[in-house]
Structure formats: C-alpha cells, structure tokens
Ligand SMILES: *[C@@H]1O[C@H](CO)[C@@H](O)[C@H](O)[C@H]1NC(C)=O
C-alpha cells in the first residue's frame with residue numbers, strides 16, 4: 259500500500275554560518291532538519307504488546323539474579339517493578355547455554371551449580387524451590403519453560419517440563435527444547451537438518467503427552483497444542499542448519515506444535531580476538547550495520563515464520579556474545595544499542611525480544627575476553643543491565659547504565675496494540691548514526707522515538723546535536739493525536755562511555771539501586787515541532 263507522507267510547510271531553519279554567534283550551551287547545529295512521518299500506519303509492523311521488550315536469564319545463575327522463593331534478590335525485583343510501573347510486561351525465559359546441562363531433582367533444595375576450577379558449568383541441579391521462586395515476579399509475568407536437550411536424555415527434559423507445570427502451571431506460557439542446537443557436538447545430528455527435526459518432533463510429542471496427562475490429573479486448564487518455541491538457533495555457521503528458515507521447510511510444524519519460532523541475535527562477539535577487535539562502541543552504534551545484520555542473518559527466518567502463519571521472536575539476544583566487552587557494553591552505549599536493536603526487530607515483526615543477562619561461560623570459548631572471577635564467583639556479563647551480587651571481578655551489586663534503556667522501551671511499548679514503522683534519517687543526517695521510529699495506536703501516530711547514535715565523548719570536538727523538526731507535532735497540532743499534550747522524555751548521560759548509573763537519566767530521573775531519584779521531567783516540544791537530540795542521546799516524543 260502506498261504511504262502518504264505528512265508534509266506541512268516547515269520553517270526550514272537558517273543554515274548555520276560562521277558568522278552566527280550561538281550561546282555556548284546551544285547545540286552545534288542550529289539548522290533544523292525535517293523528519294518525515296507517514297500519517298497513517300499502512301506499512302507499519304504487526305501490533306505489538308507491552309511484552310515486546312522481554313528477558314532471558316542464564317539459569318545457572320538464577321539464584322544470584324533472583325534469590326530463592328523465600329529470599330528474593332531485592333535489587334532484581336525493584337528493577338522489574340520499575341519496568342512494570344513504566345508500562346512493560348516482560349516475559350521471562352530462564353534460558354541459555356546452561357539450560358542444556360540443567361536437571362530437576364524433586365529432593366533438591368537450593369540450586370547447585372557444579373563447576374570446573376575456572377568456573378565452567380557442568381551441571382545445574384534445581385528443585386521445587388527454583389520453580390516456586392517464579393511466584394516472586396510481578397503479577398502476570400509469564401515464563402518460558404526451558405528444557406535440557408543437551409544431555410540427550412528424554413527423561414531429564416520431560417521431568418523439567420512436568421516440574422514446571424506441577425509447580426507453576428499458570429505461569430508457563432511456552433516450552434523450549436534446547437538452546438542453540440547449532441553449537442551442539444557434531445556427532446549428535448551429523449549436520450543433518452532432518453535428523454534434528456525428527457528428534458525434536460519425537461521428544462516434543464512425548465513431552466506433550468506427559469504434560470497433558472499431568473495437567474488433566476491436576477484439573478488445570480489444558481495447554482494449547484501450539485505451545486513450543488522452535489529452533490533457538492544462533493546465526494553462527496556451524497554446519498548444522500536449523501534456523502527457522504531451515505526447519506520450516508523440513509516440516510518441524512507438521513503436528514502443529516509451534517507457537518513461535520525463536521532465533522538468537524548477537525551481531526558482535528568477544529569469543530575470539532578477531533571478532534573482539536570489531537566489538538567497539540563505534541560499531542555497536544552503527545545503525546546501518548545493525549540493520550544489515552538483521553536483514554541478512556535474521557530476516558530470512560522471520561519471513562519464513564511469518565509466511566507460514568506463525569509468530570517469531572528474538573528468543574535470546576545481546577550486543578556482543580561471550581558476555582560483552584568491558585568498557586563498551588557496561589557503558590551508556592549499550593542503552594542506545596538495546597533501544598535501536600529492539601526497534602529494528604519490532605519493525606521486522608518480531609513478537610518479542612528477549613534480552614539476555616548472565617555471566618561468562620568459560621566452556622563457550624577458550625579464547626574469549628571474559629572469564630569467571632578468580633575466586634570462582636560469577637564473571638557477570640558486561641552487557642547485563644545490573645550486577646545482581648557483589649563479586650571480586652565486577653565489584654558491588656549495582657544497576658548499569660543500560661537499565662534506563664529498558665524504561666524507554668517499557669514506555670514506548672506500553673500501549674497494547676501499537677504498530678511501529680521506521681523513519682528515514684532526515685536529509686543531511688548520517689544514516690549510520692541515526693534511527694527514528696513512529697508508533698501508531700489505532701492508526702494514529704502516538705509516539706516517535708529518535709536515537710542519535712553518534713558516539714559523544716568528553717574529548718569530542720562536536721556534540722553532534724541534531725535539531726529535528728517534526729512537521730505538525732508542535733503545540734498547535736494539525737491533526738496529531740487526540741489531545742493537545744505533546745511532550746518529550748529524554749534518555750541521556752554525560753558521555754557515550756559513562757559507566758555510572760548515577761549519571762544516566764531517563765526523563766530527569768536516575769535509578770541507582772533500583773530507586774528513582776529526582777523529578778520526572780517532561781519537556782514541552784517547541785511550538786514549531788522541533789526537538790534537539792545530542793550525540794549519544796535518545797528521546798521519546800509523546801503525541802497524545
Ligand atoms: C533461600 O536463601 C536463603 C538465604 O540465602 C537461605 O537461607 C535459604 O536456605 C534458601 N532456601 C532454599 C529453599 O534454598
């Protein structure tokens with residue numbers, strides 16, 4: 259369908275010239291550029307829900323992140339409560355590499371992680387208390403019941419599925435068998451897509467029967483037939499082709515078991531020195547590069563899923579695999595990266611993006627940048643949005659700069675049913691360093707997200723500020739929204755490499771310790787519909 263652009267006469271501001279004297283605090287560029295926003299939602303994404311921005315947590319570290327059923331980790335739950343207060347309803351996937359060596363023991367108490375000297379996880383044993391701890395999450399939180407495929411034991415996988423519905427039948431939304439089968443030992447399926455599909459279908463059918471019997475015995479509501487996440491592949495080329503684009507034509511859903519196809523997205527890596535050299539702030543903030551990765555590696559699978567009539571999700575993702583890059587992912591840059599990445603996938607019709615949180619897994623690579631702490635405590639991933647406990651390697655438990663990005667996303671997706679469309683960089687603005695998106699509710703523009711991805715450092719010679727004019731979005735409104743309330747919330751930090759959450763502000767507030775500090779600031783949009791966004795800043799414009 260053809261999209262009508264909303265074009266009103268604009269005060270195309272005067273081009274700055276050397277003779278123009280500007281106030282020192284004024285942005286570098288004084289000329290406004292125009293952001294063109296289609297007036298209707300034709301061409302926009304599927305309808306998104308407040309669960310779009312969701313999470314994946316490495317299950318071996320569950321107790322560190324969330325405590326147990328009787329002693330929850332207060333910092334973690336303050337952060338989740340904040341996300342809910344800002345409108346988010348994240349789904350929780352206790353998933354990742356360590357789910358493939360996890361086992362349920364009905365007699366187990368505290369979760370036990372068996373590790374090598376260097377902190378490699380051989381096995382995680384969980385008992386009823388693990389599932390009971392799910393009750394500590396905010397009301398309405400749904401979970402993915404993740405099952406061990408790695409140990410090649412149908413009994414282990416089935417018993418985890420049964421335990422999840424025995425203890426938390428109401429909270430289980432999906433089941434998932436195995437994490438990143440692309441990285442299993444070659445001998446498991448000898449690179450045969452058909453062998454993988456055959457085993458997945460045989461196990462899931464057996465588990466479905468067992469779960470259905472258990473649920474019926476307990477008198478609980480039956481699960482829908484379509485309850486599985488399928489694939490859970492990475493975009494690594496391992497020889498085993500089991501991305502959604504591979505397994506859909508191979509007949510994975512012939513028995514109608516798949517609820518959503520899952521694929522994992524890590525555009526950068528510190529798993530080896532060659533890739534670590536590319537895992538820089540400059541590269542993770544390149545919008546063009548992120549979109550190219552999404553289109554080349556992820557979208558063919560997304561399209562295969564959508565064409566087959568199914569939903570798809572980014573089942574696990576983060577910026578830099580093998581636990582991030584210190585001084586890159588533990589800075590404000592990560593907040594900007596998360597926002598742009600989730601919006602890239604929102605416009606490509608993902609149903610959720612599950613941001614991964616965890617710790618360095620030393621068996622993942624012998625050549626990686628990160629490690630566990632020397633005393634065996636977790637080497638928390640530097641892409642995490644918080645460090646849940648004190649550790650010798652990462653220091654005190656604390657909130658990291660990227661957390662505030664989750665509040666931006668929670669508010670952006672707060673209205674159930676919003677559709678998103680990506681907006682072209684205005685003329686004269688570097689499209690590698692700029693991203694903007696419009697949100698539509700009931701076909702009307704409700705919000706606009708703008709991300710200026712220019713890395714801005716203390717030593718930068720420009721602040722890279724862009725003055726953006728959104729035609730028609732000023733106070734006087736020409737057909738935007740339903741009321742006259744137009745305002746801006748700003749996500750900012752002193753510099754792109756700011757590392758302390760006390761410096762990171764969302765709408766004027768900081769969130770150190772998971773406690774809001776300061777007053778909420780809603781800036782009025784200038785009457786002519788302009789907003790200035792500095793390098794390494796993002797704004798959310800609310801139009802109704
Ligand atoms: C829960 O954690 C507390 C504090 O660490 C501990 O005392 C208690 O034994 C744990 N309970 C279970 C069931 O693991």
Ligand SMILES: *[C@@H]1O[C@H](CO)[C@@H](O)[C@H](O)[C@H]1NC(C)=O
Pocket residue numbers: 358359360361380381408409
């Ligand atoms: C699962 O496999 C891992 C090796 O991949 C092994 O260390 C672990 O002991 C196995 N777990 C069980 C429960 O057999």
Ligand SMILES: *[C@@H]1O[C@H](CO)[C@@H](O)[C@H](O)[C@H]1NC(C)=O
Pocket residue numbers: 397398
């Ligand atoms: C949880 O939400 C449901 C539905 O909105 C509501 O009925 C229930 O009272 C809530 N429970 C708590 C503990 O807030």
Ligand SMILES: *[C@@H]1O[C@H](CO)[C@@H](O)[C@H](O)[C@H]1NC(C)=O
Pocket residue numbers: 445446447448453
């Ligand atoms: C994979 O190949 C090896 C060696 O040829 C063989 O022993 C094994 O049975 C094969 N596995 C499968 C699943 O076909």
Ligand SMILES: *[C@@H]1O[C@H](CO)[C@@H](O)[C@H](O)[C@H]1NC(C)=O
Pocket residue numbers: 540544545546547550690
């Ligand atoms: C961004 O990435 C694109 C595509 O990978 C590349 O062509 C371009 O040079 C990069 N831009 C910057 C500013 O690094």
Ligand SMILES: *[C@@H]1O[C@H](CO)[C@@H](O)[C@H](O)[C@H]1NC(C)=O
Pocket residue numbers: 584585
């Ligand atoms: C991170 O930056 C700090 C401050 O510039 C520096 O002291 C530290 O060595 C850096 N760490 C790494 C792993 O590069």
Ligand SMILES: *[C@@H]1O[C@H](CO)[C@@H](O)[C@H](O)[C@H]1NC(C)=O
Pocket residue numbers: 301302303304564605606607
């Ligand atoms: C997303 O879904 C919408 C609505 O069904 C459709 O019009 C659009 O083409 C899809 N976009 C992509 C990138 O698949």
Ligand SMILES: *[C@@H]1O[C@H](CO)[C@@H](O)[C@H](O)[C@H]1NC(C)=O
Pocket residue numbers: 648654655
């Ligand atoms: C964690 O470290 C902080 C200081 O950084 C200290 O106040 C706190 O008591 C420590 N917590 C634990 C459980 O050791």
Ligand SMILES: *[C@@H]1O[C@H](CO)[C@@H](O)[C@H](O)[C@H]1NC(C)=O
Pocket residue numbers: 307308309347674675
């Ligand atoms: C969003 O709306 C859909 C469709 O009406 C509904 O199924 C879903 O539960 C809603 N989600 C939330 C988080 O309100």
Ligand SMILES: *[C@@H]1O[C@H](CO)[C@@H](O)[C@H](O)[C@H]1NC(C)=O
Pocket residue numbers: 673674675676698699700
């Ligand atoms: C669309 O309008 C209906 C009826 O006014 C309202 O209930 C619903 O919340 C709106 N949906 C969105 C996404 O704004």
Ligand SMILES: *[C@@H]1O[C@H](CO)[C@@H](O)[C@H](O)[C@H]1NC(C)=O
Pocket residue numbers: 715716717718755
């Ligand atoms: C500016 O500061 C950054 C971060 O400290 C540093 O990596 C970069 O080399 C500096 N650039 C110049 C030109 O000094």
Ligand SMILES: *[C@@H]1O[C@H](CO)[C@@H](O)[C@H](O)[C@H]1NC(C)=O
Pocket residue numbers: 656758759760
């Ligand atoms: C962050 O800054 C505050 C206040 O400036 C300081 O007290 C705190 O120690 C800093 N935290 C870290 C992790 O550097």
